[in-house]
Amino acid sequence: METTDVSPQYKATSLSAPSPTASHIACLTGARLQIRSLVTFELVRNIPLPQTHDVRRSQIAWSPPSASPSGASTPPRRSSVLPPRSHRILVADDDTTRVYDLRDDNWTAVISNGSGGMGKNVTVEFGRDEDEVLIWSDFASRAMAWSLKTGRTVDIRDPKFSGKDGRGWGYRPCSEEQGVGGRGSVLALLCRSPGVDMLMLLAPKTYDVINRVELTTQDAQGVRWSSDGRWLAIWDAASVGYSLCIYTADGHLYRTISRELPDEPSEWGIEGLGIKTVEWVPGDDWLAVGGWDRRVRILSTKTFSPVVYLDHTAEICVPSASVYMEQIDARGFRSFEVAQQPATPPKAPVEKNDTGLMKQGISAMAFNKDGTLCATRDDSTPTTVWIWDLRSLQPRTILILHSPVKALQWHPSHPSHLLIQSVHDSPTLYLYTAHPFASSTSSSDPTTGPPTILSLADNIAKPVGSAPAKWSARWLTTEPDQKPAMVVGHQQGYILVWPQGKDQILRFQSRDDDDDDGDESDDSLYDILTGRTPVPPLRNSASRHSCGSEDAGEDGYGTGARSVQGLDGTGSLDDTFREKREATGGDKSVFDESGLDEMF
Incomplete structure (x- = not known):
């Protein structure tokens, strides 16, 4: 196992977020937004934030990956298609959202909440592409779609949820050819108006209403697009009972699913409560529904009937x-x-005045x-x-x-x-x-x-102060031929962890992620093909060697990176x-x- 410590040196609140394609990682340290390359570990951008920015109530979000560098002044020399990459990042507090572009140091967009009459900014995310920003206001009063190109804004009234973790909204998935993490065009949003659940299907760019559907649910808890974009799954609150509604992509109700009757009334141990989680199984053929009865039902998308039961026993x-x-x-x-x-x-454990x-x-x-x-x-x-x-x-x-x-x-x-x-x-x-x-x-x-x-207690220290550490861990979206990596951190710092060791960087791999011209890459590859320089070892052969700190230096990782041996086999x-x-x-x-x- 290897770990690289890139923890901030400031005793202030820190937020970290890797890009969707694992090319960069952003960290909010003190009053600065620092963006570091995950290839060379060099600091790419060090952006000072205004003194009015509230660091303690900040959030960071990357734009969806884009295959074409639309912000570049000149097209790249290479004729091959560039891999998808996130080019923009936003940092927001309760009142202001600031967007920065990795391709242009002078480009900045600022979205102000104004007088704040509709409440503070609760959730801020990019829209379908890097030119759109979605902002949810407090008390679920409205959601705003901003265009960074034209400055035009569209207000969507009465969203049911605050938008956190994608609850209650989602873009129709696009094809895999559009890149990892790419988003489709149509936005599905749950709204609540005069006590009635509504499903809003909004058009791309303009966010005009394509269809406004009055749902049959009493208290809808979420909406999920299938990965092929053909179906929408909407489930009701557990207190209502077991109720799952399947809608077509244009908003027509296809089927309502309820729980099968048990052979004995006491079989489930609890009656009257329904669905707790809903997830689409990769492959577009199955839908998994987790219930309060400790059973996972896997439905076939051909009939939306349960075909597999996964029971959890005491x-x-x-x-x-x-x-x-x-x-x-x-x-x-x-x-x-x-x-x-x-x-x-x-x-x-059962708390006082509570039932198991x-x-x-x-x-x-x-x-x-x-x-x-x-x-x-x-x-x-x-x-x-x-x-x-x-x-x-x-x-x-x-x-x-x-x-x-x-x-x-x-x-x-x-x-x-x-x-x-x-x-x-x-x-x-x-x-x-x-x-x-x-x-x-x-x-x-x-x-x-x-x-x-x-x-990892020896690799990252606990945060300074009396506040307990809020540990978080997530995988980096690396390619299948690369070794897995993850980022682990808390409020004041983070580390990068490679459980199987780091990949060796070939010489002809570009060291600068933002250099779309690829001069160094082309020249180095030409030297290797013409025999001027020896062919570097492949990743498979490099993985047979030890992954200590000396190997890290030879692979081109910056000085100061710490490596830890471990995880035999x-x-x-x-x-x-x-x-x-x-x-x-x-x-x-x-x-x-x-x-x-x-x-x-």
Whole structure:
């Protein structure tokens, strides 16, 4: 494992945000916005903010990736299409939003809230592209769409939610050819007017109303586009009951889904409560619905009928799955041991004047990139992670941690890497690795081992002051041929972590991410092809060597980067036939091997 410490040296609130394509990372340190390259770790921009800017109530957002540098004064020399990249970044507080462009140091856009009569800025995000900014006001009074080209603004009244974490709104997904993280054109937004839920479908650029649909829900909780942009899933509040509405892309109600009747009235343990989470399974063929009854239902998009049930039981007795329980000794050393089945994980504590029935249901549900694995958490056993194999339709591994699980994140490019974060006071993460060819029919399969424990307390200090550390961790969106990386941090700093070591930077790779002319890249490549310089070693060969601080210096990473040895056996993640398998897989459904496709 290697870590690079790029923590700020200021004793002030710090916010960090990597770009969607992992080319840069932005950090708000004191009264400055610092943007650093994730290739060379050099400081690209150091932007001073006005004294009136409220650092404590700030938020940072990157623009959606764009393949063409529209802000460049001259077109690039190279004829090949440039990879998608985020070129703009915004930093906002309660009253003002400022947008900066990495391609032009002199370009700046400032959006002021004016008198603030409609409330403070709660959520600020880029719109469908880098020329649009969406701002949600306080008390869900309005959402504003700003055009950075024309200065035109469109007010959308009575949005139901504040827009945080994409709740209640979303752009229709675009094709993968438009880039990683690219957004479509039509905006779907939930609104609440005179006690009635409304679905607004807004046109691109102009944000004119394409369709205004009065929903049949009593208290809609969210909206989700399918990845192919054909369907909209809207679910009702849990207090209303189990109610899921499927709409077409133009706003027509296709089907309303309710829970099947149980054989016995007391089977679910709780009656009257419905849906808690909704996620589309990668592949456009399946929709997963997590309920308060501790069951995940996977629906087929051909009929929107349940075809798979993933049940979470209070007592674990699954002979085909491996169960690992975290142990902590007197010295604080963490390890995993195989738990004997049947195993009973700890239940959520019941508070005074509370019932245990309210602390249950599937609150976290994550699918890997190819939709073959699913990780879930049931609130009744908050320390337990269920990892399901959707080919064999049964649990593959069950992890019982010492602390409640906070987040489950699959790597965007590597479908076998799962990052688990719990509510520790120290920066401790869990990295679960699933071999793509492992079988779930035997608990003795060596590839279904316990997760690796990443203890980063020696690499990043706790924040200064009496405020508790708010640890956060997320994957960087690296390419499939690159080694995975993540960013871990708190209010006052962050570090970059490579669990398998860093990739070696080839000499002909451009060192300046913002140099679209590519002079250094072309000249260096020409020298290699003509034999003037030796061919640098490939990444696979470089990964066989140690990844210490000396290697980091040879690879071109800036001085001062610290490297830490660890995580033996990472070479087992490499698979020569992985690419061949993906190439021959085609567009087959993840449930083909289970025979479910033959039912529909």
